[in-house]
Amino acid sequence: MSAEALKREAAARALALVEPGMRLGLGTGSTAKHFVALLGEKVRAGLDVVGVPTSEATRAQAEAEGIRLATLDEFPGLDLTVDGADELDDALNLVKGGGGALLREKIVAAASRRMIVIADASKRVPTLGAFPLPIEVVPFGLEATRRAVERAIAVAGASGTLGLRNATDNTPYLTDGGHFILDARLGRIEAPDALAAALATVPGVVEHGLFLGLATGAVIATDDGLVTLGDV
Ligand SMILES: O=C(CO)[C@H](O)[C@H](O)COP(=O)(O)O
Numbered sequence: 001m002s003a004e005a006l007k008r009e010a011a012a013r014a015l016a017l018v019e020p021g022m023r024l025g026l027g028t029g030s031t032a033k034h035f036v037a038l039l040g041e042k043v044r045a046g047l048d049v050v051g052v053p054t055s056e057a058t059r060a061q062a063e064a065e066g067i068r069l070a071t072l073d074e075f076p077g078l079d080l081t082v083d084g085a086d087e088l089d090d091a092l093n094l095v096k097g098g099g100g101a102l103l104r105e106k107i108v109a110a111a112s113r114r115m116i117v118i119a120d121a122s123k124r125v126p127t128l129g130a131f132p133l134p135i136e137v138v139p140f141g142l143e144a145t146r147r148a149v150e151r152a153i154a155v156a157g158a159s160g161t162l163g164l165r166n167a168t169d170n171t172p173y174l175t176d177g178g179h180f181i182l183d184a185r186l187g188r189i190e191a192p193d194a195l196a197a198a199l200a201t202v203p204g205v206v207e208h209g210l211f212l213g214l215a216t217g218a219v220i221a222t223d224d225g226l227v228t229l230g231d232v
Helices: 005-016 030-044 055-065 102-110 144-156 192-200
Strands: 024-026 050-053 076-084 111-118 133-137 161-164 180-185 206-207 217-222 225-230
Touching: 005 030, 005 076, 005 180, 005 217, 005 225, 024 030, 024 133, 030 076, 030 111, 030 180, 050 055, 055 144, 102 111, 102 133, 102 192, 102 206, 133 144, 144 161, 144 180, 192 206
Parallel strands: 024 050, 024 076, 076 111, 111 217
Antiparallel strands: 133 180, 133 206, 161 180, 217 225
């Protein structure tokens, strides 16, 4: 099965968790896009839900699908968020932010009673870190922040290189919040909690892509069928 077909399978399984009246967090990325498309079909068939998008891209897609949207100010507590991930381990720790939406994704996930990750099997890893860890930083003081991030990575016992993410026109990539992203190529993250704690101390770091203790379940689509982790 193609990667897109697997992503759609995972999204379809997560859709089965949606009940009428739910307040939903809508993730970002190619896998979440399948979920939003499938949800749109259900909404047009009469399902009444409200969605909080995690990016402007998802907002545009959900609007086009006819999904009723709201903000976290209107609904500070959500029932369920369904989102993709760049990596997940068996303890449901995630690396997210490959699509640049990590800040809103983390806020929405943290506001949700349940967060279900949907992914194809390529995202499941024994140890996080092969995928570069996105670290969202404010543009002001970039070089000082970059050095402080390097020190924080070392304090957490990790090592690697940091690169400023560029957009396709070769200018710095800007998130929906107007921030830059430093991608940390670490290879392995042996102590995700220590790294998350160290990064949180750096002024100028807005958020990082380690999602620890946020996902409550995962649906992973493999060529041999669906595998679930946690509470699905
Ligand atoms: O964190 C994300 C966006 O910020 C995405 O969930 C992550 O990058 C996975 O995307 P895809 O489903 O396209 O592989």
